[in-house]
Amino acid sequence: ESLLEQLERARGQLGDSERVSAQRVEALSQEIQKLNRQLEEKNGEIQQMINQPPYEKEREILRLQKSLAEREKAQATSDVLCRSLTDETHQLQRKLASTAEMCQHLAKCLEAKQRKEKGNSDDQITTERSNQLLDNETSLQALICNLQDENRMLKQKVAHVEDLNAKWQKYDASRDEYVKRLHLQLKEMKSQLEQQHGVTSAQTNSDLMHKEILRLNKLLEEKMNEYIKTKRELEDVKKASEGYNERIQMLEQQVLVYKDDFTSERSDRERAQSKIQELQAEVACLQHQLARRQDLRDTSNHLRVYKNQNHTYVQTNVEHLRGSSPGQTGIRRTSSQSEQASPADNGNSGSEGRAQGELRCPHCMRFFSDELSDEFLKHVAECCQ
Numbered sequence: 227e228s229l230l231e232q233l234e235r236a237r238g239q240l241g242d243s244e245r246v247s248a249q250r251v252e253a254l255s256q257e258i259q260k261l262n263r264q265l266e267e268k269n270g271e272i273q274q275m276i277n278q279p280p281y282e283k284e285r286e287i288l289r290l291q292k293s294l295a296e297r298e299k300a301q302a303t304s305d306v307l308c309r310s311l312t313d314e315t316h317q318l319q320r321k322l323a324s325t326a327e328m329c330q331h332l333a334k335c336l337e338a339k340q341r342k343e344k345g346n347s348d349d350q351i352t353t354e355r356s357n358q359l360l361d362n363e364t365s366l367q368a369l370i371c372n373l374q375d376e377n378r379m380l381k382q383k384v385a386h387v388e389d390l391n392a393k394w395q396k397y398d399a400s401r402d403e404y405v406k407r408l409h410l411q412l413k414e415m416k417s418q419l420e421q422q423h424g425v426t427s428a429q430t431n432s433d434l435m436h437k438e439i440l441r442l443n444k445l446l447e448e449k450m451n452e453y454i455k456t457k458r459e460l461e462d463v464k465k466a467s468e469g470y471n472e473r474i475q476m477l478e479q480q481v482l483v484y485k486d487d488f489t490s491e492r493s494d495r496e497r498a499q500s501k502i503q504e505l506q507a508e509v510a511c512l513q514h515q516l517a518r519r520q521d522l523r524d525t526s527n528h529l530r531v532y533k534n535q536n537h538t539y540v541q542t543n544v545e546h547l548r549g550s551s552p553g554q555t556g557i558r559r560t561s562s563q564s565e566q567a568s569p570a571d572n573g574n575s576g577s578e579g580r581a582q583g584e585l586r587c588p589h590c591m592r593f594f595s596d597e598l599s600d601e602f603l604k605h606v607a608e609c610c611q
Contacts, residue, residue: 237372239470240318243463248383250311254304255390261297265404268293285434287412292442294405296449303453308390310460314467315383322376325474332481522586 268290585594585602589609594602 235473237376239466239473240322241376243466243470244315244318244379244383246463250307254307257300257304261300265297285438287415288435288438290408291412292438294408296442296445298405299446300449303449303456307456307460314463317467319381321471321474328478328481335485522584525585 271286271290585598586592587594587602587606587609589606592605592609594605
């Protein structure tokens with residue numbers, strides 16, 4: 227969203243610069259029309275001057291020469307402004323085309339990513355990301371359409387400026403011819419005036435020329451100030467366009483950063499999925515171990531019952547293993563008889579322990595293998611006493 231806002235700001239700034247250039251073109255066209263009207267007025271004045279006395283004719287000729295020089299300077303400045311504006315419009319057009327291409331490339335990348343992530347529809351984060359990408363894609367498509375419209379408008383403006391330049395060239399050619407004719411007429415009138423007037427007329431003409439030169443110098447200073455002002459405005463416009471370029475480059479870098487973030491998030495999600503699978507496998511293994519321990523606990527409970535029933539047998543067996551006195555043989559015999567009476571129970575408990583592969587003491591929870599059942603019984607007798 228911030229990227230789209232920045233693009234809209236850049237687009238608005240470009241539109242402002244285009245409006246300023248259009249206003250400048252209109253101002254130049256108005257100035258051209260004004261100059262045309264002034265030239266027509268000067269033509270009328272020249273016709274009137276031809277019908278005037280020689281002294282006034284000479285003064286008017288000098289004034290017309292100065293005014294023509296000023297008009298030529300103004301025309302040169304206007305030509306420079308027109309060329310700078312056309313170059314600026316071409317640069318803006320190229321920039322808009324590059325931004326449109328970049329937006330199209332980003333839209334294609336977003337579509338490709340959206341197609342790749344359709345298989346992971348079970349993940350809620352992926353669905354939210356795809357919705358955001360769809361919204362961004364629609365906004366980018368709208369932005370591309372707007373940029374294309376602005377590009378077409380700029381092309382139309384460029385065509386209009388080129389048409390104006392062609393008209394200006396035609397006008398310059400006709401004006402040059404007209405100026406040449408005026409120069410010829412002025413030369414002829416000068417020669418006639420020099421023949422008619424002598425030294426006195428030359429002195430009066432010099433005074434008049436001096437006054438006219440002062441007036442024209444003031445006008446020249448005013449025109450130069452206007453030229454400097456317009457030049458500064460053009461420099462400001464160029465600086466603004468450079469700022470737009472920097473903004474566009476920054477936006478491109480942000481788009482690349484967003485792309486890298488999206489790829490990193492996708493890789494993190496894949497790693498999380500693999501970790502979930504590993505944890506599920508570990509949970510299954512732990513459940514298996516838990517079931518095994520439950521079976522062992524059941525076996526230990528069974529052995530505890532067996533101990534309560536055959537305590538006499540275990541005691542005599544332990545004493546026999548410890549090497550007790552021979553006076554206790556009767557007790558051993560009774561224990562052997564009880565041992566013969568309960569082989570089925572002992573066999574059942576041993577078979578249950580061997581089925582599990584391990585035997586565990588119910589008191590201290592110590593494990594014994596099924597091959598060491600005698601040692602296990604001895605340990606149970608000692609531990610439970």
